[in-house]
Every structure is written in structure tokens, then in C-alpha cells.
Amino acid sequence: MHKDKKTIKREILDKFRLLGSENDTLPQNWLELDYFAGLDNEEKKLFKQAIKELVSSGLVEYLEEPEDNLRLTQKGADLIY
Numbered sequence: 666m667h668k669d670k671k672t673i674k675r676e677i678l679d680k681f682r683l684l685g686s687e688n689d690t691l692p693q694n695w696l697e698l699d700y701f702a703g704l705d706n707e708e709k710k711l712f713k714q715a716i717k718e719l720v721s722s723g724l725v726e727y728l729e730e731p732e733d734n735l736r737l738t739q740k741g742a743d744l745i746y
Contacts (some may be wrong), residue, residue: 668708673715676700678724681737682745690728690736697733 668676677700680691704712716735719725724741728734737745 668704668711670711670715670718673704673708673712674719677715677719677735678741678745681741686742686746689742690734693732693734696735 677691677696680695680700681688684691701709701712716725716727719735719741720727723738724744725735725737728736
């Protein structure tokens with residue numbers, strides 16, 4: 666089944682929920698090696714848009730150091746917990 670952008674955003678937020686409130690960042694390399702690698706080409710394009718929308722809506726912050734990752738913001742935590 667092909668994932669749409671809304672599904673991708675929900676799955677990313679669901680991963681934060683699954684990790685629990687003590688983890689405000691995703692596991693190292695989870696986005697690239699586990700999640701992104703499992704998407705088809707069309708979904709990979711939607712993934713980039715989904716990340717931008719999550720960041721612009723203030724739910725997550727994009728981190729570049731030490732590796733590309735996402736951090737859940739307080740607004741994001743309020744939404745999912």
C-alpha cells in the first residue's frame with residue numbers, strides 16, 4: 666500500500682509516542698536507515714515534504730548534529746501525549 670504524506674507524518678509522530686516522553690529525539694539513524702530506506706521513490710518525495718510540514722507547524726525541530734534527526738518540541742509533545 667502506498668503511503669501518503671499524512672500517513673508519513675503520523676508514523677513519525679507515532680514513533681515519538683512509542684518511545685515515550687523521556688525521549689525527545691528519534692533513535693540515531695532511525696529516520697534514514699529504518700524508515701526512509703523502506704519507502705518507495707514516490708514516498709521518499711512525500712517524506713521530505715512531510716518533514717518540512719512537521720517542522721513548519723512547530724511539532725518537531727530538525728537537527729543536523731551529530732547526525733540528521735528530529736526532536737519533538739513541546740507543542741508536538743502536547744499533541745501526542
